[in-house]
Amino acid sequence: MTKPGAALLALALLTAGAQAANEPSLTQLMEQLERLEQRDQERQRQLEALQQELRDARQAQARTQETVTERVVGERRPAAPVEVSQGPQRAPLDRESYRTRARALGDGAVTSGTAFNPAVSVIMDGVYAAQSRREIESPEGFEGHDHGHGHGGHDGHGGIERGFNLRETEITFTASIDNYFDALVMLGVEGVSNVEIEEAYLVTNSLPAGWQVKFGRFLSDIGYINKQHLHDWDFADRTLVNEFLFGDHGLQETGVQVSWVAPTETYTRFGIEVLQGETSGVAQYEGDEEFTLVTLLPDFAIDPVTGQPVPVASGPNRIRWRDDLGLRNKSGPRLFTGFVTIAPDLGHDHAIQLGASGGFSRAWQNVVTHSSGRVETWDGDAWFAGVDAVYKYDAGRSFGAGNVVLQGEYFYREIDADYVSRSFSNFGTLTPTAAGGVADVFSGTAKQDSFYVQGLYGIAPRWQAGLRTEGLGLRNRTLEPDRADNAFERAGTSWRHSGVLTFRPTEFSMLRAQLNYSDFDTDEHGSVWSFLLQYNMSLGVHGAHSF
């Protein structure tokens, strides 16, 4: 290690003392510096040589021990334990990796220790919520969005309940796998027990010419906000467009993404994704499944030979009704998306980014069962498209004061589906029900859209205030069947307006208050005020945020 600054300082002081009146000689100064550096390098070389000798000696010792062991084996003596027992026992043919064991540190071996461990960060997020009504109902035409997630019973949205919520704890690991791949694993623990892999992907790190391939589970790059995690948001809750047009976690899928950044002055990125297709909003998939209903009939049993009901007197009998729902089997991948992002260079103060994206799903299926035994199915496909824009102004003042962020997205979705409502007849066959005398079998297309616009302003260093307006179902032909009419129903538009105030004591901590006014189109048509208090803190190595 050279200390040129210190050396120069010392030298300059010396020379200044010696010849205070004269201009000190520059060449002298440089020469002396050079000599010091040479000496330093010489010492470094000596040090390295010594270290090498030490390593050689160690290896030689290790080799000697190996030969000793070989000789022992050669003499057919019982084999001595190869290593001191560490960790779980292994069978002779188990591979090393079958059993992990803790790495011993400081045992005299030359080891990189834990230096190869991935970077770890933990992000803690909690919310306190209060509402003017007990429940915020789902907007008309979007009730089914949480199918299969079991969020029923919550009285808010995005999984927020009234009172205190330990909303999500994100645990992120990142590292380079090798010289070809980088990896990220993000676990999201919702509440105290529900662990989910939010993202677990590999991304190439050395493809030339601006190409990059990402695969695994990841948040799709469609739109702007979809790829952001909760801690990136400027508001406490997920946007309606992301939650209701896509899903509770946005468009989060398993698959492959290929993208290309063009070598242009204007930042331009193109990408396509091939995804499994599991997101409820655009790619819900059920597959061919057998529908089973169990009933208790007081006076009948099914004759095992004829399959016909026979009267019995011995009281309630359990009867299992089974039939095929007849949904098409579509093997994955079922969802295909594409996106383009353009960001012209507007200098250091202003930045703008425009995006367009869309996707097509080969399958969109849904099953709704009723306690009456009636079962409704939808079977079809879906596509969506949208645009997004972000503008940022950097005022150049400290800690974000005076900065402006304007952001908006619009998405449109169509689901083309065959609908049928059926119930069991004849103890084992599903037959279409009929409302108004006509069988409840028809096809139709749901056409729905949503947008949000939001603006944020840095009112003071570390303080940010913002407003957001969202519309859901500006065009809202739903998948709700009007069985009397044999057509899908239309519904009205739902709105939500939000105001937010965020305080960031440091880059690693954030406190936020948000007020929402939700005017959803629901059966009861009630508007709701809700108030959220949020904390979001990051521990450990926290990676930089992308634009």
Place this chain on the structure above:
Amino acid sequence: MVKILIWVALLLTAAVAEAEINIAATTSNMGMLARTIGGDAVQVRVMAPPDRDAHYLEARPSMMAALRRADLVVAVGAELEVGWLPAATQGAANPRIHPGRPGYFEAAAQVSLIDEGQPADRRLGDVHPTGNPHVYFDPPRLARVGEALAERLADLHPAHAEEFRARAQAFSEQVAKRVPRWQERARGSNGVILYHKDVDYLARLLDVEVLGYIEPIPGVPPTARHLRDLVSRLQSRPEGSIAHASFESSRGPDFIQEQLGWQVHALPTNVALDGTAQDYLDLIEAWVEAMSG
């Protein structure tokens, strides 16, 4: 369609026909160094504007566009740009400039750093356990960085190797000529109050005592209590000076000025986007003046 193809072809050839080594510099000081050493053989784009704190930038698309086409990144390093350079690099999809490759050059990795090995505990503020990254506040260190950069450029473009080395040598000499003058000027300084630890390098070079910092801990804005403590601690001392970067809030420094009557100097930390070596030396000289009080 044909038109679009022609445009694309033009853009691509334009990218190729540009200067021979395409450099993306993180700050304008680094841009200055790259241009000073590289001369006509390089084309430099500066990603962070000179009037911003390089700690707190955000990865922006224009940075990604610059990195996408870069042959070489010239960064200050030691995690100064950790908030945006890795994200911008990832968005750029250009493996040539990844750390560890010849296309990544970090000034802090070329010289020794002060404050190395401090505890990595964020209770102590925005700390840099790898050492103080602000090496551009130490002209002799920056001159050494320039020599290392000349070697790197020589690797990338051997035909110009001697020119690069000669320019680095010239820059070192310019610096060496000024250092004794600066030290002379600062002799007898009563000390200086700084805002952040970035100017520590210069204070050491000049042997000027740092009497305190406006920030209570690095990266945390001044609190009233901290400023009052600072005032009461320094009240009895002979008049020193207060120096801070122009992008830092002047409220803390102004308060000290009111209380102690010391002069406040708000100065840029980076040269203009197209600044020269002369501009850089003038900038340092302005700081020397401010700290000589």
